[in-house]
Amino acid sequence: MADNANYFAGLDIGGTTVKTVLVDVRGEVAGEMIEVRSHVKDGYEATFGQLESALDQLTAAIGVTRDAVKGIGMDVPAPSCDGVIWGRANLAEDWVGTNIRDRLSERLGGTPIYMTNDGNAAALGEYAVRRKHIGGLLLVAPGTGLGGGLVLPGGRAYEGANGLALEVGHISSPFREDDGELPQCSCGKLGCLEAWVSLVALRRRIGLELAKPEHDDHPLNDGSPVEEKAFRLRDFAQEGDELANFLFQQQARILGYGIADLVRVFDPGLVVLGGGLAETEGFRDTYLDWMKEGFEERAWAMYSHSPIDPEKITTRFEWATGGDSAAALGVAFSAREMFR
Numbered sequence: 001m002a003d004n005a006n007y008f009a010g011l012d013i014g015g016t017t018v019k020t021v022l023v024d025v026r027g028e029v030a031g032e033m034i035e036v037r038s039h040v041k042d043g044y045e046a047t048f049g050q051l052e053s054a055l056d057q058l059t060a061a062i063g064v065t066r067d068a069v070k071g072i073g074m075d076v077p078a079p080s081c082d083g084v085i086w087g088r089a090n091l092a093e094d095w096v097g098t099n100i101r102d103r104l105s106e107r108l109g110g111t112p113i114y115m116t117n118d119g120n121a122a123a124l125g126e127y128a129v130r131r132k133h134i135g136g137l138l139l140v141a142p143g144t145g146l147g148g149g150l151v152l153p154g155g156r157a158y159e160g161a162n163g164l165a166l167e168v169g170h171i172s173s174p175f176r177e178d179d180g181e182l183p184q185c186s187c188g189k190l191g192c193l194e195a196w197v198s199l200v201a202l203r204r205r206i207g208l209e210l211a212k213p214e215h216d217d218h219p220l221n222d223g224s225p226v227e228e229k230a231f232r233l234r235d236f237a238q239e240g241d242e243l244a245n246f247l248f249q250q251q252a253r254i255l256g257y258g259i260a261d262l263v264r265v266f267d268p269g270l271v272v273l274g275g276g277l278a279e280t281e282g283f284r285d286t287y288l289d290w291m292k293e294g295f296e297e298r299a300w301a302m303y304s305h306s307p308i309d310p311e312k313i314t315t316r317f318e319w320a321t322g323g324d325s326a327a328a329l330g331v332a333f334s335a336r337e338m339f340r
């Protein structure tokens with residue numbers, strides 16, 4: 001390795017795009033993020049080719065060569081443990097069961113790699129952008145599904161014995177549909193939190209509500225596909241539509257229950273909410289208030305009303321601020337901690 005090996009790369013491998021960043025040994029971001037379309041469905045070798053070319057571009061942009069990269073952090077959109085992916089999710093079949101971390105490290109001439117899943121990487125990213133924060137951080141991110149991650153005080157992600165920790169979408173939720181049944185989750189089980197708090201859940205709920213006679217005249221009952229209705233729902237909510245607000249309020253309250261249980265287990269001090277809602281200035285404040293109502297119904301009062309020092313104890317809620325590059329930054333910072 002070259003003497004100038006003072007940089008750490010973050011490689012965020014998603015189903016849609018691959019985002020890559022470089023940080024230096026002091027923890028400063030070096031150069032710009034490079035984002036390319038993901039080829040994960042074409043197999044891991046195709047993605048390795050992309051990663052190599054991104055590393056070349058990242059280093060060339062700051063006037064060094066790939067030798068300058070001392071360590072790499074990488075995240076994958078699937079549960080993984082010790083470099084091996086557990087389930088295929090959005091990936092081609094050859095990713096599963098292969099030690100992706102070691103294969104890539106060999107291909108790059110032995111550069112050490114830290115590998116984790118996308119939820120942990122996003123949590124690490126939110127931790128990295130809060131430089132003054134020294135406690136724990138729980139990330140909960142409603143998106144297509146419901147992702148999460150936990151960063152322990154000091155900055156390491158808690159991954160669990162099998163790399164399967166913090167699958168927050170699949171904890172049990174006590175809520176039932178109008179007919180008394182528990183909703184079906186995409187994982188095959190019944191009554192998961194994700195079956196209430198995700199884009200997939202929202203589509204189901206919209207369908208069920210619009211089928212009721214009292215919503216016959218609702219403007220969303222226009223024959224458009226339910227995927228499209230789900231995307232339009234936020235605009236309806238912002239314009240004060242009663243049904244849209246009911247659906248988001250229900251989702252937020254149920255999320256609050258789930259977060260209360262997670263806080264009861266981990267007591268992280270800081271809960272960061274990610275996902276698409278983080279980008280909706282205005283509406284997200286209303287959503288957060290609804291979420292807190294559910295949280296306070298379910299959580300022990302001590303988490304929300306500490307008699308000691310409300311700034312330090314209790315549970316604080318913040319929206320994600322790391323943006324698009326959060327996961328890539330998160331794993332780059334972890335690589336810096338581990339390999340510098």
Ligand SMILES: [Zn+2]
Nearest residue numbers: 170185187192
């Ligand atoms: Zn589930």
